[in-house]
Amino acid sequence: MRLGDITIRLIHAGLTQADAGGPFGLVPRALFRRYFEPDADNLVPMSLNCLYIQTPTQKILVDTGLGKRLDDKSRANWGITYPYGTLEDGLARIGVLPEAITLVINTHLHADHCGGNTMFDDDGTTIIPAFPNAEYVVQAREMLDATHPNERTRSTYIPQNWDVLRQTGQLRLLYGDTQLAEGIWGVIAPGHTRGHMAITIERDGQHVAFVCDMASFAVHFEKLSWMTSYDTEPMLTLETKRAWQAWALAHDAVLIFPHDTKRPMGKLAYNAKHQLEIMPIDETWA
Numbered sequence: 001m002r003l004g005d006i007t008i009r010l011i012h013a014g015l016t017q018a019d020a021g022g023p024f025g026l027v028p029r030a031l032f033r034r035y036f037e038p039d040a041d042n043l044v045p046m047s048l049n050c051l052y053i054q055t056p057t058q059k060i061l062v063d064t065g066l067g068k069r070l071d072d073k074s075r076a077n078w079g080i081t082y083p084y085g086t087l088e089d090g091l092a093r094i095g096v097l098p099e100a101i102t103l104v105i106n107t108h109l110h111a112d113h114c115g116g117n118t119m120f121d122d123d124g125t126t127i128i129p130a131f132p133n134a135e136y137v138v139q140a141r142e143m144l145d146a147t148h149p150n151e152r153t154r155s156t157y158i159p160q161n162w163d164v165l166r167q168t169g170q171l172r173l174l175y176g177d178t179q180l181a182e183g184i185w186g187v188i189a190p191g192h193t194r195g196h197m198a199i200t201i202e203r204d205g206q207h208v209a210f211v212c213d214m215a216s217f218a219v220h221f222e223k224l225s226w227m228t229s230y231d232t233e234p235m236l237t238l239e240t241k242r243a244w245q246a247w248a249l250a251h252d253a254v255l256i257f258p259h260d261t262k263r264p265m266g267k268l269a270y271n272a273k274h275q276l277e278i279m280p281i282d283e284t285w286a
């Protein structure tokens with residue numbers, strides 16, 4: 001997708017299988033199965049959708065998936081497969097080497113969004129930055145919560161995903177809404193976590209938003225009351241979505257959803273029944 005002098009590509013960093021209780025929480029199965037039919041083990045597919053943004057001066061990656069350091073047990077728990085290859089494969093297909101990335105934006109520090117920040121060196125044990133020349137950014141609020149986890153959040157906040165970046169000086173903490181490049185903003189969109197960020201891109205009056213986990217799937221954006229069980233502040237998620245629905249309608253924005261396998265990208269509009277619906281936009285994976 002092109003936006004003036006900006007190119008945006010969706011990159012598929014893997015396909016996981018999650019218990020439907022994760023993405024759909026309190027939503028009855030009879031309702032969510034119209035969108036995602038769970039299998040015999042109650043699993044639904046969740047893809048790891050990352051974003052590549054190329055500006056005249058920057059090569060930007062938004063989120064990095066689960067990464068390449070997973071052991072066999074984690075691999076099995078996530079049920080991960082790579083129908084489109086890895087994040088690096090996707091970047092390679094559009095001619096982008098990891099060394100060329102100038103900025104990595106972590107919307108938040110859950111393992112399925114920043115696991116690819118780092119990787120093992122050739123020795124198989126030393127952890128190094130996966131994007132050696134990039135600056136990495138994340139909200140300070142998120143880093144604070146990630147480094148002070150509790151019994152519920154501990155399993156997804158894995159220090160190996162960011163520790164080395166502090167040592168190399170590549171990590172920059174953000175304090176609130178921040179312009180990250182011309183027309184590209186990281187905006188706090190709280191609820192999923194307190195420091196969770198959405199990313200907006202604006203050029204020539206066109207607007208795009210990577211809404212990240214305020215709406216893991218397109219249907220979460222349509223229905224204010226549908227939210228994931230992973231959210232730490234669900235009532236905040238609801239109000240965040242209310243505000244972003246209004247923003248999306250006002251700007252006729254293209255929205256990108258981080259885990260949707262069927263409608264990763266679309267626009268919000270009223271359907272014939274006067275209900276808000278995400279109208280999908282066809283976009284091939286990089």
Ligand SMILES: [Zn+2]
Pocket residue numbers: 108110113192213230
């Ligand atoms: Zn998350």
